[in-house]
Amino acid sequence: MSMREAESAAVVVSSVQRGDRTAVSVVSAALARIEETELRLHAYLHVRREAALAEAARLDHEAPSARAQKPLAGLPVAVKDNLVLAGAPTTAGSKILEGYHPPYTATAVARLQAAGAIVVGKTNLDEFAMGSSTEHSAYGPTKNPWDVARVPGGSSGGSAAAVAAGTAVVALGSDTGGSVRQPAAFCGVVGLKPTYGRVSRYGLVAFASSLDQVGPLARTVSDVALVFQVLAGRDPHDATSVDSPVVGRLATAPSRLAGMRVGLVAEQADQAGPETRQAVAEARLALMDLGADVVDVALPHGRYGIPAYYLVAPAEASSNLARYDGVRYGLRVAGRDVAELYLNTRGAGFGTEVKRRILLGTFALAEGYYDAYYLKAMQARELLAQDYRQAFQAVDVILSPTVPDPAFRLGEKLADPWSMYQSDIMTVGANLTGLPALSLPWRVAASGLPTAVQLTAPWLGEERLLLVAAALEALRPGGEAWPDPLASPGTSGQGGARP
Template sequence: MSSLPPSSPLPSPARQLAQAVQSGALAPQAPAEEALRRIRAAGQLNAVLSEVDPTEQLQAVQQRLNAGETLPLAGVPVILKDNLSLRGSPTTCASRMLESYRPPYTATAVQRLQDAGAVVVGKANLDEFAMGSSNENSAFGPALNPWGEGRVPGGSSGGSAAAIAARLTPLTVGSDTGGSVRQPAALCGVYGFKPTYGRISRSGLVAYASSLDTVAPFALSAADLALTLGVMSGHDPRDAISLNQPADFTGAPLELSGLRVGVVQEGLPGCTSGVAAALDEMRRALGAAGAQVQEVSLPHLKNAVAAYYIVAMAEASSNLSRFDGMHYARRAEEGAGGAVQSMLHTREEFFGAEVQKRIMLGTFILSSGYSDRYYTKALQVRRLIAQEFEEAFRQFDVLLMPTSPFPAFRLGERSGDPLAMYAADVNTVGVNLAGIPALSVPAGFETVDGQRLPVGLQFSARAGDDARLVALAAALEQLGAVQLETPDGYQDFSL
């Protein structure tokens, strides 16, 4: 499957850069300057909404290195999805509503990256308020997939996925509410990891659906994934659901012999030929390595998309009620109607169509007489889906299914059909409903209309078993079962 020899893991650009900076072989400012150069050169991707001046961060890194500190991410440039707060820098959520917002604090996950020596150099494009599966809902225009002209990078973390796929930085960070890191990771041919709910603090992440939201990294190797997760994870008293369960991501590659892998039947229908072929090849490779691969059924997973969108829209309606122009964010003129009319005009003028639709549907779902019919029933289905995952993990160590049934689609191809767009999440939302960890692995390519496009496969594990998935990624690299390449016209991040 891969051009790499079976004994050779993938290069780890973040780890290698950090080691070079830590040893003094590379000045801390060199990676940041190179990242900013690449961001400007790749402006056509519209992956990055704003640059971040790294001067103060670099000074802090240099001072700490001079003091003899060991920084696991020393000087590594990072791009953040623009719904993660960074003190004093734009945090727009790709919305006109927050176009001028500058938070007075930094998200916990971001602070932990900086504490480890990482340097934030940009804020990435996304679907407005993380509501979308293609990055076409951004108020500042869509991000583009570097693998195919006119193709979407996926969403909602499309800018972060496109940026790392184009090697603008060796690490990027997004958020995953229903697949918003894993789906674009699959469409852009990189790793995307959705941690156990509560593993990484949500403090400083602008909320979309609070019972589903997770901060989640993109990476170019299992080693970089382990490094980033180890830095960002950990209990945070500022997040009420933050787990106080340590996780060690420094373990050896997972032993594949005897590994019990369940292939989820509900993830098979509707897959394109290239996705099906990648799944078949992964099953073959795992079986040849001694894993026990069998199919398993999760019958209620067919209801996951419906349950997810009911829960997510209801929570979005509540979370976005604060954006009324009265306290912060933009505000429309009051006019003769006073404050109430100003609130109405603010939300109408500065929220995009998709955000308005989800707020209205969520408000309807929670309204008197309809809450039991829709919201309560969705929560019941959510519980059934979580129970089915729990039962499956009594029989299997990990579950396998395609991340997306299809590779990257063209801009506008699905935007006129909401149901077709929501179908892009069919294989990812169940994991969020269950709160379990999942990893999208770059596993092949499919040629569509002459364009060679990446395909991703998703492994999930029981809640809290995040480290197993990272160790599995390392084992798949050694097996040669990961196909991670650089798109034509771009080069690996090295100095």
């Protein structure tokens, strides 16, 4: 199956830079792959067939010296449909933005394009990134390439599935409570949630502004590193962005991690199911084999993560989503007066989960409740940040599960939002504290589904995070070589064990 098995982003890019292959041929292969898989997966909400080929052709016509300067020349990338791109529709997975065409391009996307990447399409997501399964998309769920009866995770489920299925080498997602890392874990790809502010949020349709962060997904750590290097850096359009570009090339996988101190969040590992516990245990041993010291660390306030997250995120969302009122763009359902216009438009345009969170958030910010809910949650956030600061005095990175269990079945948790929310328990900490965290696929479990571990680093510690992840990746069962979920026939079946 074409390029995806052996080819890393670096290989694709250097072949296009050298002119061994045209960008058009690379992009055409990606588009063909989308065509081949999309009916089964529904990873995309919009495919940029003509625009992508035209951009690829333009790149092919550039002087070889100019092309050689572009670190992502000809790389097919997929972009979550909550990042705006001029010329393509942006829905954020919501009916309320159906038919909306943004007039500008998100900084993260513009940086990829300026580096020579070709956006092949916009990927599916839970409506406004609110969800953990992509089932809350107004445009139907995405399926997990490893087992189409299962969810790809969410909210960046489309991006994770697109990368896993090889329709894009790299994808952009957004991570507010785990929305890059959890689908990366479910789909067996690498997902990075950078330090808050390290990648611009300008052009990311806001869900919870103090938690949202744009991050890349790819099949390997080095692909993630390559793209992260392009994404990171200060953006004058985002006042919360940090002036901390990646300097120099990110290190390739070291063969030793001698002197590296790794903290294991034992409490979280114990909460996970057997497959994930196995993955964490193996990763721990691998780290020790690499020469790292592994010690237990505690996050005493970790249990406040979920309650704090489900106050802060809905509170900010209730404000961020107020602009969808039918007055200026997107869906408009008329009424007798302006109040009815609002009610009708928002009633028809938002899905159940979004409405639930707007109600939660509106309540949490209401006069008389602010101190008890929002303020308390912000205090819990600070306590959690202190926990991490304390832990990072003793260790360099923290190892934990990304998710308690592998991908669940479509529909399994839809009726039970509480249990859906609980599945974010291991990922929300990084968002609440702004720390960088990465999900690394570990082994394919006996169930045929991938497992994953999570690494968390101190503020602006992506370089260290990627270094440790690369070293671990080389030691995991199967190493960098990773099975193709769609390689054998019959994957449209019911998720039987993989060979």
